[in-house]
Amino acid sequence: MEEVKKEFGKHYLIELIGCDKEKIQFLKDVQEPFLQAARKSKTKILKHLFHQFEPFGVTGVIIISWSHFAIHTWPEAEYVALDILTCGEMDPEITIADLKHAFNAQEVNVKIIPRGF
Amino acid sequence: MEEVKKEFGKHYLIELIGCDKEKIQFLKDVQEPFLQAARKSKTKILKHLFHQFEPFGVTGVIIISWSHFAIHTWPEAEYVALDILTCGEMDPEITIADLKHAFNAQEVNVKIIPRGF
Numbered sequence: 001m002e003e004v005k006k007e008f009g010k011h012y013l014i015e016l017i018g019c020d021k022e023k024i025q026f027l028k029d030v031q032e033p034f035l036q037a038a039r040k041s042k043t044k045i046l047k048h049l050f051h052q053f054e055p056f057g058v059t060g061v062i063i064i065s066w067s068h069f070a071i072h073t074w075p076e077a078e079y080v081a082l083d084i085l086t087c088g089e090m091d092p093e094i095t096i097a098d099l100k101h102a103f104n105a106q107e108v109n110v111k112i113i114p115r116g117f
Numbered sequence: 118m119e120e121v122k123k124e125f126g127k128h129y130l131i132e133l134i135g136c137d138k139e140k141i142q143f144l145k146d147v148q149e150p151f152l153q154a155a156r157k158s159k160t161k162i163l164k165h166l167f168h169q170f171e172p173f174g175v176t177g178v179i180i181i182s183w184s185h186f187a188i189h190t191w192p193e194a195e196y197v198a199l200d201i202l203t204c205g206e207m208d209p210e211i212t213i214a215d216l217k218h219a220f221n222a223q224e225v226n227v228k229i230i231p232r233g234f
Contacts, residue, residue: 049166061178
């Protein structure tokens with residue numbers, strides 16, 4: 001991981017690959033697991049917003065203190081792009097593991113980029 | 118920039134450094150420039166969500182088609198973390214230039230990370 005002199009957070013860019021497409025098509029299947037997984041990372045959710053695409057595919061964002069979670073699903077490719085900008089004591093690994101399980105992902109790639117200057 | 122075999126989008130992680138702190142403290146100053154700058158990148162805004170922190174600092178997210186914009190401001194550090202997950206034909210450079218101008222940033226650092234697998 002690169003370094004910055006003054007770090008304000010770490011940005012996790014996560015690719016969830018080989019997901020069960022039945023589990024990532026609709027809001028009803030994505031929203032609650034995403035919110036639950038975010039809550040388990042020891043953070044407080046301030047606001048959240050989701051969008052259902054037609055015929056399938058979901059985008060969701062969760063605002064936490066000076067940070068966010070975002071998710072985009074591509075059921076036709078069995079792929080989910082997840083990103084987590086962390087702050088303070090939160091533990092994104094729990095969220096990642098939970099969503100890997102929820103969507104039955106076969107492979108997970110994570111990049112961690114420090115944010116700051 | 119790294120490459121992936123199957124690319125679903127490009128993730129721009131942008132640090133706006135040395136901003137005018139008076140311009141990044143409150144929702145009233147951040148929300149409209151952010152929405153305007155997003156609109157100029159040739160994309161359609163589907164939904165947006167903002168949060169005002171006390172005593173100052175703003176977080177905002179904009180959902181576009183299978184993509185998003187997110188902003189977090191740290192007025193005390195004259196710093197803004199911006200991220201843009203692009204799709205299709207949109208041009209994030211316009212948004213970045215507009216926000217650099219709006220917040221009077223002295224320096225801009227951009228990392229571009231391909232999303233996919």
